[in-house]
């Protein structure tokens with residue numbers, strides 16, 4: 001069983017409270033539910049008055065009109081409260097998704113959560129706060145005030161009946177607390193299973209072509225089936241506890257209504273085996289009988305919404321854990337070609353045992369083009385990654401225009417970066433090239449595509465720049481995908497240009513053409529080009545050679 005610290009509990013309560021705290025509709029929804037109780041009391045009064053009037057030959061219609069008006073008010077107030085609650089929940093989910101998405105984006109590179117699990121958190125787990133805000137929160141307030149109001153009304157008519165109601169409350173609350181504790185743990189297990197299934201499903205979906213090619217679909221189907229079975233088992237566990245708590249509540253509610261009914265009926269008929277401290281007439285007896293279920297109604301509503309509370313608390317714990325693991329990246333902005341200084345810099349990837357780069361020092365002047373040359377694994381990409389915030393600096397300092405690139409700071413927003421595996425999104429080739437500068441004119445996109453060596457590809461496609469790509473870049477060679485990333489960097493006017501092996505896998509003629517375009521793009525900005533090509537490196541202002549060395553610290 002997972003035990004949470006006091007701080008974690010407080011954090012979770014704060015998160016759930018803050019979602020609606022500043023919204024006045026929150027109080028309106030609660031007020032309406034309490035109004036619903038008052039309408040319930042009026043309804044009981046109308047019924048009791050009507051029955052007494054029939055027995056005594058009084059004015060039945062007045063009482064029945066009161067019951068009718070109260071009945072209509074009652075339905076409307078509860079519905080309105082629910083509607084306001086749903087609107088509040090919708091707004092709260094938008095706010096929470098914004099917050100959780102930011103935390104998901106800022107998860108450290110190579111973190112433990114898969115993208116499928118993150119998607120499950122943003123979509124499903126945020127959804128779990130809906131019931132808490134829309135139903136549970138207003139019902140909880142009503143459940144503390146409404147029974148007191150009903151109890152006062154019952155006590156006015158029959159103090160003994162009020163005492164019976166109080167007496168039956170203790171076992172009911174105990175049943176609720178016991179069921180609540182069990183539900184919390186089961187709810188946590190259900191969320192964990194659901195996140196595992198979502199993660200597995202989306203990751204396998206992404207790898208579907210590979211799974212088909214390697215005929216691994218049967219194996220993965222079994223694995224997905226097991227994960228789905230686990231969700232089913234956990235969900236049944238949650239439902240079992242929910243039904244059990246509802247059953248216990250109904251039992252005690254029915255028992256106490258029966259006790260009140262027996263007492264009030266026998267009191268009116270004078271059949272009690274002892275002398276009662278009060279003598280009820282038909283009106284008062286019927287009134288307490290009609291009010292007894294009203295006393296339990298808020299608790300029954302609370303029990304039916306209790307699962308919403310557990311689900312929201314589990315979701316809140318997971319969302320807070322996600323936020324705790326996030327490392328927000330703050331932008332370090334530069335507006336003109338910056339000077340870069342690497343001082344005894346050691347870089348190490350999160351999961352690695354050795355440094356990718358050890359105690360490296362060099363300077364780059366503003367507007368200078370530097371080529372990083374070195375064997376595979378010597379740390380060229382890692383150096384570029386450190387600048388854009390994807391690789392942590394273990395030791396030493398990187399300065400940009402004299403400002404230290406501290407943990408959490410990244411110059412990515414001011415850099416044009418073409419990595420070895422550029423991100424592609426579903427859309428046209430033009431959309432993908434203009435990803436970082438969506439307002440770029442069409443001619444500029446076409447020029448960047450041409451400069452990056454995409455002319456031949458575009459000629460072969462009937463729709464040219466408007467040819468559609470999926471998120472995997474299916475139908476493009478690895479080199480073409482890379483050139484789309486390069487075109488994106490060439491299109492950008494960012495003052496820092498970071499290129500990772502821009503001419504890899506090209507023949508000499510293509511490389512020469514691309515080199516000219518790259519050097520043209522480097523003009524007026526500070527550029528670092530990681531490359532294996534001596535030809536390209538020779539065109540740079542300066543070459544920095546990296547040596548491959550593994551050094552565990």
Ligand SMILES: Nc1ncnc2c1ncn2[C@@H]1O[C@H](COP(=O)(O)OP(=O)(O)OP(=O)(O)O)[C@@H](O)[C@H]1O
Pocket residue numbers: 110349350351352355356357374375376377378379380381382383530
């Ligand atoms: N995500 C990662 N997690 C752990 N270690 C990594 C990761 N990425 C790279 N490394 C390690 O860091 C070292 C430097 O890798 P890097 O990719 O920076 O080299 P490179 O010079 O760019 O290589 P290449 O020329 O093959 O692209 C290598 O030893 C590599 O194994």
